[in-house]
Amino acid sequence: MTPGRAPRAPRAAPDHSPPLPPTGVCVLNTLKRIAKDLLAITWIRRVYEFVNRVVLETFGSSRILTHLWFFVSAITFNREQSAVLRGRRDYYRNKHRDRLSHVELRRNVHRLEKGLIMRPRRDVFARDYITETIEFYEEAVAQFAAAPGTMEQSEMDWAHDVLTEYFRSVTGEDATVDAARARFVAAGYAGEFTGKVPHPKEQLSNLSYDDLERLVSQRRSVRWFDQRPVPREEIDRALLVGRQA
Template structure:
């Protein structure tokens, strides 16, 4: 309806309607900022919802994610958010200095039951099962076996046969290790700064084919980015086709004028079914963005340029993207990333960045 109205209504009428809506929005904001409403947030929230439905999609997505988590007991297709979270919690306990003789009693039964389910279902990827199995095996080898931990060990022992027979378990153990064992990268601050300066938002690309192998390698590097409890609640939907990519890119309003020359586009999608509680609803954006930044830097090292494309929470584009990608109600687009080989004579914005003395705020004693 909005799209039709934009095309049919004259410009002066559209400007008048926009002015009226902006005036009402300002009135509502001023009203809700009054002391009475600030002191009674439930009343202000209820009043706000009468005039705005802009948070409805997020609320429905969060609810759908919580329901999916409970229905699947935290076990999704190829990965288990519950197993990943609890395995990481065990890793932190194993890394503690000094390490306690007994820890994780409150969630170890839940963890081994989830592990057993994953082994039985044979749908979680082998690398994830190996990591969980290695950490659990390490955990049981160092903690004191209280009654609760001994019961958990029995469940683990009965379930771990499938993983032990897997070829992937011939690899090195996936357990905590000392910092001094890290392979130090041959890169210094100046060269890393150069890479960051090299990475610009490029909007003009040649039509040279982007190799799928390069995209896969960049995704692997992006997966090394940190995420809350190592749940990695995101996926990368790739349209690596010069006809398909522009059609996907056009769902984002910020691609007008350059979408048709994009040879490859990646949609970063967050998965709210990784969380049983509302409090974690924003983690998909944090973790997805950390991975996306690492992805773009990785692309630069391959000679590929990129452009992160903003994805505001707008109902119509969300519906179109969800339908086109086949997203579930708890899966939400975080951003789009255009990828390709930059045109040598293509223009890029200067984009002055804020200096450190503007961005830094010291916390006082």
């Protein structure tokens, strides 16, 4: 030890214990546990069920009383209400930003697909949202041209193909559709037509009912997983199948 210097205190070991939950969460969890214990008592559970039934029978008897019930008990769905509002807020925040996938374009292209497979199909359809669809398409084309890696190529090809098929299929004269067609051509997407359009129903496999039943019967819930990585290729293939469902 160096003369005149105090001994150095030993360094404390790092604390790896998980952080304690907030006091409010602890209180809420305690109340939930007490409620579960009380409801395990038969007579308390029966009283609880009786009161619940009376309340639900009363407030479920008319729309006015139902509205009053949810107005008073709105705090019950506070988390869901907050999530809905945040989702709508984020929708408008991201509406004109560069994104990997343009959900507004996807939604409207799906609507066009439904119109294309209608039988009998009208000479002019989608008049009320084709202009909006082209606006979304123009934004996507501009983003893809400026930075191709920031948006899915498959989504651009699909939107381009469906819009191409739409303008081929609309045979009636309409100023709104004609203006949208001109803007579609002027957008200048460099991709080629790849045929990603709604197609007639056809037999795609020889899968029998028994095969399908056997496959469905193998479905099960998985709650325990091995600690090993899943190859990215398998994840992408699973997502691709899910998108086609």
